Amino acid sequence: MTSYSLRNASPAKSRADAVVVGVVTGSSGPAIAPGGQDVAKAYGRKLGPLLSALGVTGKSGETVKVPTSGAISSPMLVLVGLGNDPDHLAVRRAAGNAARSVTNAASVAVALPADTPELVRAATEGYALGSYSFTTYKASGPSKSPGEVVVLSPVARKKDAIAAFEEGKVIAGAVARTRDFVNTPPNDLRPPGFADAIAEIVKERGRGGKVTIQVLDETQLAELGCGGLLGVGSASDAPPRLVTLTYTPKGAKRHLALVGKGITFDSGGLSIKPAASMHEMKSDMAGAAAVVNATFAIADLGLPVQVTTYAALAENMLGGSAMRPGDVITIHGGTTVEVLNTDAEGRLVLADALVMATEQKPDAILDVATLTGAMVVALGDKISGVMGGDDVVADVLSASATAGEDFWPMPIPEQMSERIHTTKIADLSQHDWIRWGGGLFAAAFLREFTAGLPWAHLDIAGPSFNSGGPAGHVSSGGTGVAVSTLVEFARAFADDK
Numbered sequence: 001m002t003s004y005s006l007r008n009a010s011p012a013k014s015r016a017d018a019v020v021v022g023v024v025t026g027s028s029g030p031a032i033a034p035g036g037q038d039v040a041k042a043y044g045r046k047l048g049p050l051l052s053a054l055g056v057t058g059k060s061g062e063t064v065k066v067p068t069s070g071a072i073s074s075p076m077l078v079l080v081g082l083g084n085d086p087d088h089l090a091v092r093r094a095a096g097n098a099a100r101s102v103t104n105a106a107s108v109a110v111a112l113p114a115d116t117p118e119l120v121r122a123a124t125e126g127y128a129l130g131s132y133s134f135t136t137y138k139a140s141g142p143s144k145s146p147g148e149v150v151v152l153s154p155v156a157r158k159k160d161a162i163a164a165f166e167e168g169k170v171i172a173g174a175v176a177r178t179r180d181f182v183n184t185p186p187n188d189l190r191p192p193g194f195a196d197a198i199a200e201i202v203k204e205r206g207r208g209g210k211v212t213i214q215v216l217d218e219t220q221l222a223e224l225g226c227g228g229l230l231g232v233g234s235a236s237d238a239p240p241r242l243v244t245l246t247y248t249p250k251g252a253k254r255h256l257a258l259v260g261k262g263i264t265f266d267s268g269g270l271s272i273k274p275a276a277s278m279h280e281m282k283s284d285m286a287g288a289a290a291v292v293n294a295t296f297a298i299a300d301l302g303l304p305v306q307v308t309t310y311a312a313l314a315e316n317m318l319g320g321s322a323m324r325p326g327d328v329i330t331i332h333g334g335t336t337v338e339v340l341n342t343d344a345e346g347r348l349v350l351a352d353a354l355v356m357a358t359e360q361k362p363d364a365i366l367d368v369a370t371l372t373g374a375m376v377v378a379l380g381d382k383i384s385g386v387m388g389g390d391d392v393v394a395d396v397l398s399a400s401a402t403a404g405e406d407f408w409p410m411p412i413p414e415q416m417s418e419r420i421h422t423t424k425i426a427d428l429s430q431h432d433w434i435r436w437g438g439g440l441f442a443a444a445f446l447r448e449f450t451a452g453l454p455w456a457h458l459d460i461a462g463p464s465f466n467s468g469g470p471a472g473h474v475s476s477g478g479t480g481v482a483v484s485t486l487v488e489f490a491r492a493f494a495d496d497k
């Protein structure tokens with residue numbers, strides 16, 4: 001485990017094994033960014049020729065390691081590109097890149113721009129997230145991460161900087177645990193095991209962890225009439241679970257409900273998926289992992305807002321007891337749904353959980369789901385879609401901007417509401433065969449289960465899993481997207497009377 005500390009000290013005098021310094025692309029060539037001036041001073045006139053000989057430009061994504069040969073106290077200097085006029089997002093990205101380039105240091109000093117709380121948080125979060133790796137199944141074991149990371153900042157003793165530093169650590173921890181859940185192979189994370197793992201976290205946190213848990217098993221779900229979860233999970237020998245977390249701080253004035261899609265594997269069911277990328281459907285529980293870990297982070301930060309979180313867990317498989325296209329199922333609360341495509345399973349498990357959430361009469365509901373390929377077609381794989389009531393959507397967008405996660409508002413056209421009512425034999429159609437706007441159809445379907453409460457739906461199908469290489473603070477595989485946005489939403493929601 002790496003320990004992080006925040007200090008006001010000179011990077012040139014730091015005895016850490018490596019010192020990370022930023023480089024900006026100045027108008028007159030690359031220049032050392034604020035935070036690293038002492039290092040620039042120590043090199044003096046030798047710095048310019050050194051940067052030029054190394055081909056350092058300061059472009060974002062660039063990392064160059066230099067042996068210092070005594071020029072500064074640390075034996076190694078890591079130069080990371082910040083681009084032109086870096087903001088906190090550039091600092092987070094650069095810190096992440098730096099973390100990945102430092103492969104064998106016991107201690108690291110991070111001397112990136114960090115003279116505001118926002119930048120302190122970015123440097124901390126970026127470094128912690130960039131050093132994330134998932135090696136549980138590798139014979140080589142965990143990759144070597146430093147025992148100590150010191151974030152250097154001129155405002156290190158200021159209260160708000162210390163709070164931002166703590167926040168960065170809490171968010172990074174919650175994001176990393178989300179990534180772990182998503183990366184865990186689907187044979188080792190099935191609904192009962194996922195529920196147990198969440199219960200284990202609650203137990204480890206203890207009473208001071210301020211979060212309590214309730215797990216409903218398949219018998220209890222049947223008693224409650226949760227036909228969505230039971231239908232989707234019917235062909236799996238690992239039955240569905242509904243996990244509820246509650247965080248009820250004293251003095252909370254508002255109540256937020258979070259709902260997450262937790263399909264531990266989505267084969268598509270009888271409407272089976274093509275083979276090529278089916279393995280990535282282990283990530284179809286990323287919404288559940290995000291809402292669960294965001295809840296722990298909200299509790300860790302002590303945000304004064306009541307949170308109730310529902311993780312709807314099921315495995316979508318094939319077999320003799322599988323749900324069929326043509327089946328009519330009954331969602332908790334009594335709404336009947338004609339199933340037309342068993343691969344549109346997320347909306348069914350979310351429907352049960354959304355109705356459960358409405359019964360608590362929260363002030364707002366956010367659901368998070370890897371819901372539709374259509375959203376990935378619309379927005380690409382780096383931007384999530386958000387749909388719902390105008391006010392809640394606006395608040396999600398503002399939270400996501402603070403969190404540095406890309407969300408884009410999408411409409412729920414009136415026409416979609418009509419299309420979910422075209423079934424001849426049930427209350428609602430789960431699907432129709434017009435593909436266009438599939439992500440919007442899904443949102444219209446979910447809205448039916450929100451009882452008119454303030455609500456937004458976050459479709460993270462694209463950004464939740466990075467099939468490519470790591471970049472900045474984003475690892476490959478599970479990304480942990482939405483955790484940070486949910487925490488920022490909760491923070492603003494608590495303040496907003």
Ligand code: BES
Nearest residue numbers: 284341343344345370371372373374461
């Ligand atoms: N889990 C998928 C959506 C998905 C696709 C997530 C790609 C991540 C990456 C979802 O359950 C699904 O299969 N959706 C179908 C819906 C369709 C049948 C209406 C889809 O998007 O194709």
Ligand code: MN
Nearest residue numbers: 266343344345
């Ligand atoms: Mn599916």
Ligand code: ZN
Nearest residue numbers: 263266284346
């Ligand atoms: Zn799915």
